[in-house]
Amino acid sequence: MTTVHCFFSGGRDSALACYIAHQVSRRRNWRFVLVYIDTTIAIKQTREYVRQYAQWLGAELVVLRPEKTFKEYAEKFGMWPSLYPQRFRWCYRELKLRPLTKYIRQEYREGDLIVMGVRKRESRFRDKFYTATFFIRDYDGVKARVWAPLLFVDEPTLARLIERHGIPKSPVWRFGFSGECLCLAGAPLHKVALILRHFPEERRMLLEIDDVIQRNRKSKTPSAPFRVAQAGFKTLKEFYQQVVKSQLTLDDFLPYEGKACQGSCML
Secondary structure (H helix, E strand, C coil): CCEEEEECCCCHHHHHHHHHHHHHHHHHCCEEEEEEECCCCCCHHHHHHHHHHHHHHCCEEEEECCCCCHHHHHHHHCCCCCCCCHHHCHHHHHHHHHHHHHHHHHHCCCCCEEECCCCHHHCHHHHHHCCCCEEEEEECCEEEEEECCCCCCCHHHHHHHHHHCCCCCCHHHHHCCCCCCCCCCCCCHHHHHHHHHHCHHHHHHHHHHHHHHHHCCCCCCCCCCHHHHHCCCCCHHHHHHHHHCCCCCHHHCHHHCCCCCCCCCCC
8 A cells, every 4th residue: 555654844835735645645545644853953832733733634643753852962063053064964964864764764665655845936946956746766775756746836825725725723833934943054043033032942942052062062162053153143142142132123133144944854
């Protein structure tokens, strides 16, 4: 029997993509599995939404976890993950790619289908990298069939379909992100500020991690998330104290904006 492995982040795109894939699976009498990667640094409300969504969908939920927590990896590497160079993007490698690849090696069978909620219009990288709705992707030697049902869907259509099908909404969506990974590797400054301002539990966690990183710096020089460092702040705590606690508006640091993480963390 064909199994559809739908990777779900808790975001809007994957919520609609997995709904569509689930409907197709029911009509084809295929097995359907909702797969969520617990990065260990997600917003609590996002983790709760993932389980609520699975119950609403009536789907089997599989939760994958990395070998260590984000905090443990941060202590090990002694740095915030960065987009460049690629070897410094340890968040994607350790928190997502390895658990994902391990799952596919163990669970994927010939004839199965992997579903992703990626959309071309999300970034120039995705517009160039993803060229077909169905394609083959090599996961450490496993050539898997991948379906991206929303690849050519625009924002208005996405919102309209979510409403039409009554898909439950995560409370985190109103901030413009899913909240499934707060690694901050490529997070724009306004996103970092929103997280630190509106999610106190996660703010405490991130500031504790910032302290852990500074204590474990081999070079003894400060480390800050990629866009935070680009804006001239030495640490996340410094950014929090000088920008977030001072209640500056987003316009005060929008000139430092840059591109978010390129590609998909569900590759």
